[in-house]
Each structure stands twice: as structure tokens, then as C-alpha cells.
Amino acid sequence: MYVELKHINKHFGNFKASDDVTVGIEKGKLIGLLGPSGSGKTTILRMIAGLENPDSGEIIIDGKVINDVPASKRGIGFVFQSYALFRYMTVFDNVAFGLKIAKKPANEIKERVHELLELVGLSGLEKRYPSELSGGQRQRVAFARALAPNPQLLLLDEPFAAIDAKVRQELRSWLKGMIQKLGVTSIFVTHDQDEAIEVADEIIITNRGRIEQVGTPYEVYSNPKTAFTASFFGQPSIFKDYSNFRRFDVLENAENAIVRPEFVKVTKKTEVQKYKNSAEEGVVEEVDFRGYGIELRVRVNGVLLTARRSFDQPRIKVGEKVDVFIYRMFVTQGDTATLLENKSLREPVVVI
Amino acid sequence: MSTAIQGGLHRDTKGSKLVRYSLIGISLLFVFLMLILPLITVITEAFKQGFAVYSKAVADDYTIKAILLTLEASFFAVAINTVFGLCAAWSLTKFKFKGKKILATLIDLPVTVSPIIAGLIFLLTFGRQSPIFPLLQDADIKIVFAVPGIVLATIFVTFPFISRELIPVLESQGTDEEEAAALMGAKGFTIFRRITFPHIKWAFLYGVVLCAARAMGEFGAVSVISGHLRGKTNTLPLHVEILFNEFQYVPAFAVASILVMLAILILVARSVIEHKGRKK
Amino acid sequence: MKRKSVVIPGFGLTTGVTLAILSVVVLIPLASLVVFSAQMSASEIIDVITRPRVLSSFKVSFLTAFVASLINAVMGVILAWVLVRYTFPLKRIVDGTIELPFALPTAVAGIALTALTADTGLVGGFFANFGIKIAFTRIGITVALVFIGIPFVVRAVQPVLEKLDPAYEEAAGVLGASRMRIFWKVILPELIPAIFTGFGLAFGRCLGEYGSVVFIAGNMPFETEIAPLIIMSELQEYDYSSATTIALVMLVASFITLFLVNVVQNRNAKILKGGS
Numbered sequence: 001m002y003v004e005l006k007h008i009n010k011h012f013g014n015f016k017a018s019d020d021v022t023v024g025i026e027k028g029k030l031i032g033l034l035g036p037s038g039s040g041k042t043t044i045l046r047m048i049a050g051l052e053n054p055d056s057g058e059i060i061i062d063g064k065v066i067n068d069v070p071a072s073k074r075g076i077g078f079v080f081q082s083y084a085l086f087r088y089m090t091v092f093d094n095v096a097f098g099l100k101i102a103k104k105p106a107n108e109i110k111e112r113v114h115e116l117l118e119l120v121g122l123s124g125l126e127k128r129y130p131s132e133l134s135g136g137q138r139q140r141v142a143f144a145r146a147l148a149p150n151p152q153l154l155l156l157d158e159p160f161a162a163i164d165a166k167v168r169q170e171l172r173s174w175l176k177g178m179i180q181k182l183g184v185t186s187i188f189v190t191h192d193q194d195e196a197i198e199v200a201d202e203i204i205i206t207n208r209g210r211i212e213q214v215g216t217p218y219e220v221y222s223n224p225k226t227a228f229t230a231s232f233f234g235q236p237s238i239f240k241d242y243s244n245f246r247r248f249d250v251l252e253n254a255e256n257a258i259v260r261p262e263f264v265k266v267t268k269k270t271e272v273q274k275y276k277n278s279a280e281e282g283v284v285e286e287v288d289f290r291g292y293g294i295e296l297r298v299r300v301n302g303v304l305l306t307a308r309r310s311f312d313q314p315r316i317k318v319g320e321k322v323d324v325f326i327y328r329m330f331v332t333q334g335d336t337a338t339l340l341e342n343k344s345l346r347e348p349v350v351v352i
Numbered sequence: 353m354s355t356a357i358q359g360g361l362h363r364d365t366k367g368s369k370l371v372r373y374s375l376i377g378i379s380l381l382f383v384f385l386m387l388i389l390p391l392i393t394v395i396t397e398a399f400k401q402g403f404a405v406y407s408k409a410v411a412d413d414y415t416i417k418a419i420l421l422t423l424e425a426s427f428f429a430v431a432i433n434t435v436f437g438l439c440a441a442w443s444l445t446k447f448k449f450k451g452k453k454i455l456a457t458l459i460d461l462p463v464t465v466s467p468i469i470a471g472l473i474f475l476l477t478f479g480r481q482s483p484i485f486p487l488l489q490d491a492d493i494k495i496v497f498a499v500p501g502i503v504l505a506t507i508f509v510t511f512p513f514i515s516r517e518l519i520p521v522l523e524s525q526g527t528d529e530e531e532a533a534a535l536m537g538a539k540g541f542t543i544f545r546r547i548t549f550p551h552i553k554w555a556f557l558y559g560v561v562l563c564a565a566r567a568m569g570e571f572g573a574v575s576v577i578s579g580h581l582r583g584k585t586n587t588l589p590l591h592v593e594i595l596f597n598e599f600q601y602v603p604a605f606a607v608a609s610i611l612v613m614l615a616i617l618i619l620v621a622r623s624v625i626e627h628k629g630r631k632k
Numbered sequence: 633m634k635r636k637s638v639v640i641p642g643f644g645l646t647t648g649v650t651l652a653i654l655s656v657v658v659l660i661p662l663a664s665l666v667v668f669s670a671q672m673s674a675s676e677i678i679d680v681i682t683r684p685r686v687l688s689s690f691k692v693s694f695l696t697a698f699v700a701s702l703i704n705a706v707m708g709v710i711l712a713w714v715l716v717r718y719t720f721p722l723k724r725i726v727d728g729t730i731e732l733p734f735a736l737p738t739a740v741a742g743i744a745l746t747a748l749t750a751d752t753g754l755v756g757g758f759f760a761n762f763g764i765k766i767a768f769t770r771i772g773i774t775v776a777l778v779f780i781g782i783p784f785v786v787r788a789v790q791p792v793l794e795k796l797d798p799a800y801e802e803a804a805g806v807l808g809a810s811r812m813r814i815f816w817k818v819i820l821p822e823l824i825p826a827i828f829t830g831f832g833l834a835f836g837r838c839l840g841e842y843g844s845v846v847f848i849a850g851n852m853p854f855e856t857e858i859a860p861l862i863i864m865s866e867l868q869e870y871d872y873s874s875a876t877t878i879a880l881v882m883l884v885a886s887f888i889t890l891f892l893v894n895v896v897q898n899r900n901a902k903i904l905k906g907g908s
């Protein structure tokens with residue numbers, strides 16, 4: 001492990017911002033730190049950077065405990081959520097600042113800054129001030145500035161938060177490509193699940209100061225281990241009692257059932273459906289158009305579920321009676337989540 | 353200043369025009385009578401007996417000494433309050449600590465204290481009835497009825513002038529830039545000079561101007577603590593008072609005219625600085 | 633969210649210097665006032681402040697400061713309104729001149745206003761025709777205090793007026809409210825906290841004002857003698873205990889004023905931040 005946090009605790013007054021955080025990160029990976037607002041993501045990042053001291057626990061980088069190493073000596077590049085560009089310096093001076101502090105010779109600084117600005121696609125804007133740049137350009141400057149001293153570890157706090165949706169999409173893939181090219185170990189904070197899934201090699205999920213789960217995007221999405229992770233992704237419909245859905249095993253002490261839209265198949269009565277026999281009847285309460293297709297809200301056994309259909313399937317109207325088949329659901333018991341499959345999937349199907 | 357609003361709502365009926373012109377009229381009259389006319393009075397009274405009398409009063413030995421003392425006290429007030437203002441603003445805006453609110457309140461306290469009381473407290477602290485008076489006497493240090501007392505009282509009455517201009521600016525700027533610089537290994541002074549100071553440059557200058565203005569004009573506090581020793585502990589405003597009370601009106605107004613010119617200079621500087629600061 | 637920073641240097645140094653200078657210049661001297669008055673008995677203190685001459689000086693001080701601040705509250709709103717809402721020639725100069733009382737030494741203001749309002753002066757001569765005396769009366773004191781206090785109200789009201797969302801008034805206008813009604817029902821309520829703040833600041837300043845008043849007041853006991861003046865004359869007679877006692881009363885009065893202003897200002901700040 002390149003970066004390791006061991007039993008980190010951090011309080012702000014009485015508030016526990018980090019609760020026994022233990023996690024490891026491999027060299028060269030791009031890690032997404034994902035969790036709801038206030039879950040302690042920024043706190044973790046700032047402790048790694050040395051902007052905040054943990055109350056207890058060890059922070060280890062490259063095999064060395066660095067708790068007592070001052071922030072400036074940790075070899076870390078940090079991109080602030082607000083970018084924190086030096087407003088009274090040009091783009092060039094912003095990127096050159098760290099190198100000047102390190103007393104690098106002037107021609108070396110110049111070369112490195114130009115190289116970096118070329119890398120981030122901002123050549124020619126050296127003389128501009130941050131106020132004369134667009135949001136995306138500012139983010140690139142912040143990125144270049146953090147990279148200038150050749151950090152071994154790059155930390156980014158919500159790098160896309162201040163950028164509008166369209167540009168954000170572009171920047172995501174740009175940043176992913178850039179970090180892969182450079183091979184620098186990176187951790188970025190986000191509260192946007194799509195962003196984490198799209199960009200990260202591995203996702204660390206935080207909730208209320210604790211680490212809920214660590215894994216590849218596929219793992220954490222499709223195989224959530226905790227109740228929180230199961231309910232965090234997708235557009236879950238959550239309900240208490242699933243005993244009416246008879247095609248699922250009944251677990252003891254079950255608390256919540258969680259059904260994601262892709263777990264649900266909604267078909268018109270007239271459509272052919274493979275599992276027609278084991279489908280339940282539902283009533284459509286809402287039909288909404290979305291970019292990707294049509295989103296339905298269907299009431300089944302007294303429970304309101306969200307489901308999706310594509311545009312090319314026959315139209316469904318509000319109030320229509322439909323067949324609803326649920327492939328699988330997560331069931332939570334205390335803190336853990338279990339995946340249940342519809343029993344019909346295991347039975348031989350008789351097509352009539 | 354927003355002038356955009358007038359277009360839509362504020363320029364239609366005859367009645368509103370009448371209201372507008374009478375309000376502008378009242379304002380101009382008030383400003384002229386209360387603010388401009390006193391200035392003009394000072395100048396006309398000063399030159400009432402011609403330029404020769406005027407220049408004699410201004411070039412008088414005591415006047416020159418008063419000018420020098422005023423400059424001295426103002427210089428120290430600005431210097432100490434600069435050091436204080438920068439430190440206080442840095443401490444209060446870059447860090448979180450217990451008692452911060454109380455500290456901020458204490459800093460603002462002196463402006464609410466009457467100048468006479470400001471003078472009085474230094475009299476009580478360093479004067480004859482103070483417990484430390486014997487110590488001061490042994491060390492041959494004179495504070496009350498001497499220049500150090502004047503300087504202290506001047507610092508007191510101008511105390512928060514610089515810090516209170518800086519604090520809101522630094523408050524709104526946050527700490528991210530400084531943290532970013534510190535992360536890259538910049539040291540305290542470099543961070544202040546390269547990162548923080550450009551943000552507060554104009555506010556700082558503004559504070560200095562206000563501080564200097566008040567310091568030069570302070571009357572009550574200095575009056576209590578100075579002992580009115582002509583040629584020794586008389587500042588310009590005190591000198592004006594003495595001349596006036598001796599019915600030497602023309603010299604009094606002549607000396608006052610120096611202060612009027614300084615005041616106008618300060619107002620101009622103030623508005624230039626404010627203008628530049630806003631543009632940024 | 634602001635945090636206590638562990639990387640920004642200079643906490644010890646700057647806080648230390650701040651506390652050191654604050655102690656020497658403000659805390660110790662103010663404490664010596666308390667220490668000194670603690671040596672006096674309660675009956676001594678009551679003796680001093682119930683002297684008729686002292687009582688009447690309090691009355692003069694509070695009365696003139698109150699009236700002057702009231703005048704300033706009205707004039708301040710008019711000036712702020714005119715400066716924010718209208719354009720007219722000389723506007724920038726008028727705006728800058730408002731600050732004159734901050735920049736002009738109070739003693740200079742004092743002698744200028746005295747010369748102006750004395751019977752021989754331009755304004756004083758005019759009013760003398762109607763038998764009204766200004767200089768050396770309470771009217772004179774009030775005039776000087778109006779001069780001192782005007783920028784406080786204007787500078788308190790101006791920013792609020794600038795921030796006031798015009799859509800608000802326009803909405804009222806669209807609903808057919810008359811201009812007067814809009815002002816009384818929509819604008820004035822928004823301005824009240826700011827007016828109060830300006831009034832309080834001006835009042836606090838006027839209570840303690842000395843330089844501009846001492847010349848124009850004439851300083852007749854029971855008539856035009858203000859509290860700071862009594863302190864001054866007690867000091868000239870080396871009666872430090874009387875001076876300190878009177879000072880203490882004035883200090884408490886101005887702290888109460890300031891406290892009230894702070895309460896209102898905090899609410900006002902929330903409005904300013906919350907609004908447009």
C-alpha cells in the first residue's frame with residue numbers, strides 16, 4: 001500500500017468527523033472518495049495533506065509515518081475545492097509559485113511552467129489573471145499548479161463541483177486521461193456517484209465519518225456490503241416490508257428492502273414477458289420523460305417503485321395496469337446488506 | 353452606487369419630480385450650511401487681515417513646533433496601529449480560537465470611549481496618583497504632560513482604525529490561498545507579502561488615511577494629557593484652542609486653515625483610494 | 633467553513649503582539665479607571681453624581697445628543713436617499729463631503745461653527761434678526777453635534793438602500809401602491825435597523841464629544857455645560873475622584889448604547905447578507 005490510514009479519529013468540538021478510519025491505497029491508482037455532504041471526505045483529504053492533524057491514528061505514505069512531517073514536506077499536490085488560485089498573480093506565477101519557493105533556477109521554472117501549461121492545454125494564457133479565466137480553465141491552472149513540484153500524491157477536493165454540467169463531463173474524462181498518463185497516485189473527493197463510478201479506479205465510500213466500503217466501481221455498485229452503500233447508489237426505492245413479494249426469501253430481522261430501477265421490469269398487459277406468471281400487478285402513477293428514456297412510478301403491493309423503459313417500447317399511460325417483475329433486491333439487516341434473487345429466475349420457465 | 357433603478361420607477365409623474373428636486377435641494381442646502389460653510393469661514397477668517405498676517409501666524413515658532421509634534425504623534429499612532437492592525441487582522445481571520453469574539457470587541461472599544469475619558473485613563477495610569485508613578489519617576493520617565501502621553505492617547509483614540517478596515521476583507525477572502533501557499537512550502541512572511549497583502553492593499557491604505565486624519569485632529573484626549581505646555585506639548589488643535597481662547601482669532605483661524613487643508617487632502621485621498629479599491 | 637489552520641504560520645506571533653499592544657494601550661488604562669473608582673465608597677460616588685451641576689450637565693449632554701441624533705436620523709436618510717437614488721451635478725463631491733466631520737479636527741469645526749453662528753457671524757447674524765441666539769446656547773451645542781454625527785447615519789443607511797432590491801418596490805408599484813405608501817410601507821421598514829444603528833452610533837459619539845462643543849457651548853453651568861466639560865474642569869482642579877466618577881457614568885451610558893447598536897446591527901447584517 002502506498003498511502004495508508006490506520007485508525008484515524010478526528011473531532012471538531014463534540015462532532016466526530018472521522019471515526020476509526022482505516023484504509024489503504026495502492027500506488028498509481030486513481031481513487032474516488034465518495035459520500036454524502038458532511039460525511040468527512042474533505043477532513044480525510046486535509047489530514048493526508050497535513051492541513052489538519054488527526055486526534056489519533058497513523059498516516060503512512062510510502063512506508064513512513066508522516067503524522068509529524070509538516071504539510072509542505074509531504075510531497076503532496078492539493079487542488080482545493082475553490083481552486084484557491086492566487087488571485088493577484090498571473091497564470092504563470094500561480095504555476096511557478098511552488099517552484100520559486102523551492103528556489104529552482106529561473107530557466108528551469110520557465111521550462112517546467114510552459115511544459116505544464118501545454119499539458120493542460122492553456123499555452124498562451126500565461127499572462128492572464130484567474131479572474132480572466134473560465135471555470136474550467138481555472139481548474140486546469142489549479143491542476144497544473146499542484147503538479148508543478150512533481151508531487152508523489154495528488155489530492156483533489158471536489159475538482160468538478162464548481163463547473164457547469166456540460167464542461168464537467170469533458171473535464172472528467174480529461175482528468176482521468178491526464179492522471180493515467182502521468183501515473184501519479186491520486187485521490188479525489190466527490191459526492192456525485194456517477195462521477196466516482198466514471199472516473200475512479202477504486203471507490204472509497206464514506207458515511208458519518210466512517211468508511212463504509214472500498215472497491216472497484218463495479219464492486220461497490222453491484223455488490224454493496226453495507227446498508228448505506230446499498231441505498232446510496234442508483235435511484236433506489238426503499239421500503240420496509242417486502243413479505244408481499246412472495247418470490248423472495250424471507251430473512252430474519254430484515255429492516256429495509258431496496259430496489260433499483262434496473263431491477264424492475266415493467267410490461268404492458270399486452271406485451272410478451274418471459275416471467276409473466278411470477279410478475280405482480282401494478283398501477284402506473286407517474287410517467288416522466290428523461291434524457292435516457294421514460295421513468296415510471298408504479299405502485300405494487302402498496303409500494304411505490306421507480307422503473308425505466310426506453311422510448312421505442314410501447315407507451316404507457318398514467319393509471320394503466322401493468323405487469324411488474326422484480327429481478328432482485330437488497331435487504332438490509334442492521335448494517336449489512338444482502339442481495340436476494342427472485343426465485344423464479346432459478347426455476348425452469350415454461351413459455352406458453 | 354446604483355443609478356439603474358431611476359429609469360423604471362423613479363422618473364414619471366410631476367409629483368415625483370417635485371419630491372426629487374426638493375429632496376436634492378434640502379440635501380444641498382444642508383451640506384452647504386453644515387459642512388461647506390464652516391470650511392469657507394475658516395479660510396475667510398484666516399485671511400481677514402491679509403496675507404502677511406496669515407503667513408506670520410503660520411510661520412510662527414510655536415505653530416511650527418505644534419506642527420512637528422502633531423506629525424510625530426500621528427506618525428507613531430499610524431506606525432503602532434499598522435503593526436497592531438496587521439497582527440490583529442491576521443490572528444482574528446486566519447485562525448479559530450477561544451475568546452476570539454471578545455478580542456474583536458475589545459479592539460473596537462476605544463472608539464466608543466469619549467476622548468476626554470481616553471485622556472483621563474492615561475492620567476490615572478501614569479499620573480501622580482498611579483501606583484506605578486514612583487517607578488516612572490525613579491526611571492526619569494515622563495508620560496503625563498509630555499510627548500509619550502500624547503502619543504499614547506492618540507494611539508488609543510485611533511486604535512481600531514486600521515484593523516477594522518482589514519478584518520472584513522480578510523474575512524471574506526478566506527484561508528484557502530494561504531493554505532495553498534503554505535502547502536508549497538512558503539514561509540510566513542512570503543505568504544503575507546505575496547498572497548495576503550495584495551488583497552488588503554487598498555483597505556490598508558484606507559485605514560492608514562483614516563488613522564492619520566483622526567490622529568492629527570485629536571483634541572479632547574490630547575488636551576487632557578498634554579498639560580498645554582506651549583512649544584512643548586501643544587499639538588496643532590491645542591494650539592488653535594489656545595489662540596482662540598486668547599482672542600487671537602486671525603492666528604487661530606490661520607493655524608486652523610492648515611488643518612482644513614489637510615482634511616481636504618485626506619478626503620481626496622480617501623475617495624481616490626476607495627475608487628481604486630472598488631475597481632479591483 | 634473556516635477552520636483553525638495548522639499550516640498557516642504566525643498564530644503565536646500575531647496573537648501575542650495583538651494582546652500585548654491591546655493590553656498596554658487599552659486594557660490596562662481602562663482597568664486603572666475601574667481600580668481607581670473601586671477605591672471610592674458608594675456614598676462618595678452618589679455624592680458626586682447627584683451634585684446639581686453634574687446632574688444638569690448629564691441632562692444637557694443627553695438632551696442635546698438625543699435631539700442632534702434625531703435630526704441626523706432624518707437628514708441622514710434624506711441624504712442617503714438622494715445619494716443613492718438620484719443623479720445630480722456635484723453628487724460625487726457631496727458624497728465625499730459627508731465624510732468631512734471624520735476628517736476635520738473637531739477643534740477646527742468648533743471654532744468655525746462658533747464664528748459662523750455667533751451674533752457677528754453670517755448665520756448667527758441672520759437668526760439674531762429674529763431674536764434667536766445659536767452660539768453659546770443649547771441650540772449651538774446641538775448644531776455642533778449635528779455636524780459631528782451626520783456621517784454615521786448616512787454611512788449606515790446608504791449601503792442598505794443600495795442593496796434594497798428594486799424588484800420589491802416595483803412589485804408594490806405594479807400592485808398600484810402610491811409612491812408615498814411604497815416608501816412608508818415597503819422601504820422604510822427595511823431601513824429602520826440601519827437608521828437605528830446610525831442613530832445609536834451618532835448618539836454615542838455625541839455623548840462624548842468635546843472638541844467641537846467646547847467653543848460653541850459657552851460653558852455656562854446649569855445651562856450649556858456638558859458632561860465631558862465637567863470632567864475636564866474637575867481635572868483642572870485636580871479632583872480626580874469626581875472626574876473619574878462622572879467618567880464612569882458616561883462610559884456606562886456609551887457602552888449600553890453600543891450594546892444596543894450591536895444587537896440591531898447583528899440583525900441588520902443578517903438581512904444584508906440574506907438579501908440580494
Ligand SMILES: Nc1ncnc2c1ncn2[C@@H]1O[C@H](COP(=O)(O)OP(=O)(O)OP(=O)(O)O)[C@@H](O)[C@H]1O
Pocket residue numbers: 012013015016017035036037038039040041042043044191633634635636
Ligand atoms: N473546522 C471545523 N469545525 C467544526 N466542524 C467541522 C470543521 N470542519 C469540518 N467540520 C464538520 O465535520 C463534518 C465533515 O466535514 P467535511 O468537510 O469533511 O465533509 P465533506 O464530506 O467534505 O462534506 P462536503 O461534501 O459538504 O464538502 C461536517 O459535519 C462539518 O460540519
Ligand SMILES: [Mg+2]
Pocket residue numbers: 041042043157
Ligand atoms: Mg468537502
